[in-house]
Amino acid sequence: MSTDILSRIVTRKQEEVAEARKRVPESEMRSRAEQKPRDPRGFLKRLSRPGVNIIAEIKRASPSKGSICPDLDPAAYARQYEAGGAACLSVLTDRDFFQGSFEDLQAARNAVSLPVIRKDFMISPYQFYEAAVQGADAVLLIVRILEPEQLRDYLQLAGALGMDALTEVHSEEELETATKAGAKLVGVNNRNLRSFETNVSHSANMASRFAPDQVAVAESGIKTREDVENLLNAGIHNFLIGESIVRAPDPAGFIRSLMGE
Numbered sequence: 001m002s003t004d005i006l007s008r009i010v011t012r013k014q015e016e017v018a019e020a021r022k023r024v025p026e027s028e029m030r031s032r033a034e035q036k037p038r039d040p041r042g043f044l045k046r047l048s049r050p051g052v053n054i055i056a057e058i059k060r061a062s063p064s065k066g067s068i069c070p071d072l073d074p075a076a077y078a079r080q081y082e083a084g085g086a087a088c089l090s091v092l093t094d095r096d097f098f099q100g101s102f103e104d105l106q107a108a109r110n111a112v113s114l115p116v117i118r119k120d121f122m123i124s125p126y127q128f129y130e131a132a133v134q135g136a137d138a139v140l141l142i143v144r145i146l147e148p149e150q151l152r153d154y155l156q157l158a159g160a161l162g163m164d165a166l167t168e169v170h171s172e173e174e175l176e177t178a179t180k181a182g183a184k185l186v187g188v189n190n191r192n193l194r195s196f197e198t199n200v201s202h203s204a205n206m207a208s209r210f211a212p213d214q215v216a217v218a219e220s221g222i223k224t225r226e227d228v229e230n231l232l233n234a235g236i237h238n239f240l241i242g243e244s245i246v247r248a249p250d251p252a253g254f255i256r257s258l259m260g261e
């Protein structure tokens with residue numbers, strides 16, 4: 001089942017975009033995005049600060065773990081994340097595989113002053129217009145599901161709409177593709193999205209491959225202060241963390257402990 005999860009997600013995304021275009025044509029969505037008064041909170045800027053920066057994720061469910069916290073209150077979680085010292089929020093907006101939504105993104109963003117990434121599977125310009133209309137400060141670009149040309153175009157499109165882009169890689173080849181496309185903010189996913197195998201040392205092992213002007217993020221499977229320290233020792237100080245924070249009885253306290261406070 002996990003072997004082709006990304007293909008299944010991408011196929012469903014294509015259907016979703018086609019359905020959304022019928023409700024609001026692309027020309028209209030684009031014009032809404034271009035006319036939307038922008039108030040970007042600076043996702044990349046926050047992660048360029050020294051110290052431990054945690055992108056804390058609102059994650060109700062996932063393909064690898066099933067249900068995690070289906071009834072979570074995104075505004076309450078966002079407030080806890082901010083109180084705990086998170087640098088940014090990540091909000092999953094995919095409904096079918098993660099039980100996320102734009103409502104979650106809006107509720108979380110409106111509750112705090114942190115920059116927010118729309119965490120989804122971006123395969124069409126339409127989704128960038130949607131993200132801008134929803135007020136997202138950043139979007140995720142997954143190298144494995146994009147052609148190199150598309151990646152370059154989407155990095156530009158995100159910037160033109162006033163959003164930062166977090167480019168996600170898993171392998172060294174994908175990191176090379178991201179670098180050639182000009183990606184500045186790059187996340188290494190510790191989770192292999194084919195097998196779901198997660199190895200927290202994976203991003204540490206890739207750290208030396210980053211260009212000096214790139215900002216690295218370690219993604220997935222981070223659960224303990226020891227994980228964070230090992231990644232800090234490898235030179236990575238930005239962390240995207242979902243499940244362990246969502247499941248923590250006290251998310252704010254847990255974030256503080258991950259930060260070493």
Ligand SMILES: O=C(O)c1ccccc1NCC(=O)[C@H](O)[C@H](O)COP(=O)(O)O
Nearest residue numbers: 062063064065219220221222241242243
């Ligand atoms: O989490 C999954 O099962 C998953 C499956 C297929 C594609 C993406 C997936 N996760 C998205 C993410 O990038 C994670 O939510 C994020 O890195 C946080 O990971 P974690 O701390 O392990 O919840």
